[in-house]
Amino acid sequence: MDPLWLVVPGCAIWSAILLLPWRPWSTQPSFDAQVPPAAPDLRDVTVLIPARNEQAGIGKTLRSLANQGQNLRIVLVDDQSTDGTAEAARQCGLPGLSIISGDALPPGWTGKLWAQEQGLRHIESRLVLQLDADIELLPGTIAGLxxxxxxxxxxxxxxxxxLSMDGPWERALMPAFVYFFRLLYPFKLSNSRSRLVAAAAGGCILIRTDILREMxxxxxLKGELIDDCTLARMxxxxxxxxxxGLTHSAISHRPYRELGSVWEMVARTAxxxxxxxxxLLLFCTVIMLAAFVLPVSALxxxxxxxxxxxxxxxLMAMSYIPTLRYYDIPLIWSLTLPLAGVLYLLMTWTSAWRQWVGAGARWKERSYSKLEPHV
Structure with a gap:
């Protein structure tokens, strides 16, 4: 076979990505908080934080909430932590903070969702902000949302x-993580009225409490590993x-400095x-090889x-550059996208292998091998 025909499919893939009317490569929509002239009244919002072994970073997260406005209530569920998470949170002395000791994880639940379910029982406000324990919010974020x-x-x-994008592995893989997420769940389609595509990012979600209770x-969601997108779909x-949307106003301070930490994060749900x-795994493999490996081999x-x-x-670099610019990453890192694509493919195969041998997903010293999705 003429090697040209092995390269043409990849060229067609990247051409299509750039020409799609919903522009999955775009960094819009995005949100950036504006600091209000006066402290807003946030009595209609409760922040719900599930926390398991977050002693090192929970203080930073809670202190960022102190700058959001007045009368904000925070419910932190200490999910069976083995470090000093609850004490570190208590030492912040944050007004409106309630710390709940989570019960043991029942069968069929993921730890995060079980912690959130326990916290929801203590919430009466009109809105709930689901916030991961490692995420810092800039002033004005909650009021802006x-x-x-x-x-x-x-x-x-x-x-x-x-996400943290300081170390070399983070710069090679974390912008690509965001980029691939937007290819899978184009924000323009997700934000439309269509129910065919629905996406959310679980680290920071503001939802009406009545909707949460209605569902x-x-x-x-208790059997869902990808609970954020399932929540949006419901x-x-x-x-x-x-x-x-993307943002500079919610910042994760969880590092992914080593390749192994990224590998575990992706293999958990891929x-x-x-x-x-x-x-679908074989189809994905063929597409990824055509898109990332064969164009490089053609050189x-x-x-x-x-x-x-x-x-x-x-064409590949053109589609990726907007993401790098959004995060102020030097454009030379666009050359690493083929490597990122191959590594994410291998992480997906790791995820599949674990499922096939009965190991399932692993996260926070827990294994989820027998979950039953509810939707």
Missing amino acids: RELMESGNLGLVSLMAR GGFGA VKKLGHRTWV FTQLRHSAL GQSGTTQIVGVVTLA
Whole structure:
């Protein structure tokens, strides 16, 4: 076979990505908080934080909430931590903070959702902000999210927090993580009225409490590893609109300095994303090889094949550069996208292998091998 025909599919893939009308490569929509002139009244919002072994960073998260406004209530559920998470939170002396000692994890639940379900029992406010324990919010973020929700008549708004991107592995893989998420769940489609695509980023989600209770609380999600997107899908099924976007106003301070830490994070849910389907895994493998591996291999060819390979890599970089610019990452890192694509493919195969041998997903010293999704 002429090697040219091995490169053409990749060129077609990247051309299509750039030409799709919903522009999955775009960094819009996005949200950046504006500091209000006076401290807003946030009595209608309760922040719900599930925390397991977060002693090192919980103080930073809670202190950022102190700068959000007045009368904000915070419910922190200490999910069977073995470090000093609860004491570190208590030492912040934050007004409006309630610390709940979580019960043992029952069968069929993930730890995060079980902690959230316990916290929900203590919430009476109109809105709930689901916040991961490692995420810092810049001043004005909660008030801005509330305004966005009310002005758009939305049932759920979500921010994709800025991940740590300081070390070399983080720069090679974390912008790509955000980029691939947007390819899978184009924000323009997710934010439309269509129920075919629904997405949220679980680290920071503002949702109306009545909607959360109408869907059955977090128990409706208890078997889901990708609970954020499932939550958005359920909110849409109830007839409400959702919104998700990038931001510089929610910042994760969880480091991923080593390749292994990124590997574990992705392998936890990657095969679940493919619905545990071997057929979808094989299809994904073919697409990823065509998109990332064959264009690079074409550089070693000559003539038209090499030219098409160069064009394909240029199209790939063009689609990735907006993400790098958004996060102020030098554009030279666009050259690492083929490597990131191959590594994420291998992480997906790791996820599949663990599922096939019965190991399941692992997170926070827990194994989830026998979960039963509810939706």
